[in-house]
Amino acid sequence: MRRISVIGGGLAGLTAAITAAEAGARVTLYEAHHTVGGRARTADAPYRTNEGPHALYYRGPHWTWLKRRHLLGPLAPIPPLEGSRFRFRREGRLRKVPPGAMLRLVRRREAPVDRDFHGWAEEIAGEAGARAAAHYSAVAIFHHDPGSLSAAFVQERLRRTTALPPEAHYPAGGWGSVVDRMTSMAWNLGVRIEIGSRVAELPRGGPVVVATSLPAARALLGDPSLTWHSGRTALLDLAVRQRRGDAFVVSDLDAPGWVERFSAGDASLAPAGEQLIQSQVPVAPGENKAVGIARAEELLDLGYPGWRDRTVWRREALAAGRTGAVDPPGSTWRDRPGVDRGDGVYLAGDQVAAPGVLSEVAFASAIEAVRLALPEGRPAAAA
Structure with missing residues (x-):
């Protein structure tokens, strides 16, 4: 059996560990904290707050990956939009609907990569519509000025967050319930999980997937190029x-x-x-x-x-710096730090070169890292 090490027990690390074990590898996962889950942990009762991503977007790559493995679990029902008191603050007052000009940007052709969102959107929806659309998209961007980012980057998130029926779903009991199911599956597949294990040097004896934050990966690998924009x-x-x-x-x-x-x-x-x-x-x-x-x-x-x-x-x-990657004008997800770092080292997380919205990037990069690390196992993204 091929050996593979995974550093980091968040969503990316657990995804990589499960994918590698399914491909027949012997997997050891190292987690510095005393619980796995990373930013996807949910606080204990009585107030079960999420410490990381709050929503699971339907149709995303991780939705299919989780569902096929029966890891998705029950989802909290979404209150019907009519009567749910979904409100918008506009010009200092609460309103029931957003400006119609904002929604024109959703139906518009693909936005350009090399222009900022506000400048592009203003030509289509006017200054007020562009500003409202940029600010609304912040729910999936976590950035103080979404209008300054790549128009293509913001438009994709605007489309996902305004879709009807809503794409955003919520795991019942919080994200911790998903983490618990992923952890159990990893154990059942034979993954060795070492909690409270802070790694100072890369393990030897096989490929390594570094599924940590970029600052932690930068320190571990001694690679100053591992940076990207966040909020x-x-x-x-x-x-x-x-x-x-x-x-x-x-x-x-x-x-x-x-x-x-x-x-x-x-x-x-x-x-x-x-x-x-x-x-x-x-x-x-x-x-x-x-x-x-x-x-x-x-x-x-x-x-x-x-x-x-x-x-x-x-x-x-x-x-x-814990809110995922944001792409400035002229850049896309392909310009972020690459998954393959050479010499059998692979990177996974929510700020690396993989497509998707929010936590989808962590899932996609983890699956790609294992695909590259274990080509003979051929792990499939949706299998």
């Missing part, structure tokens, strides 16, 4: 006492920002009588967490009246 996002999680009329989602079209009541579709995420609300507001370089939290509170004031008096639990964080 900084202020995160505010709340549990509030239930109240009729609370919004399901508030999408900020005046600036990038998103607030969602996750327990609307999955009551198991919070105790009875309480609602779990998670907010993400991108912040610019030079801005601190407090700036983003203040903007999140403005959205909460609009969509969740009286939330301060109803709050029973609160948590704040700043996600810096």
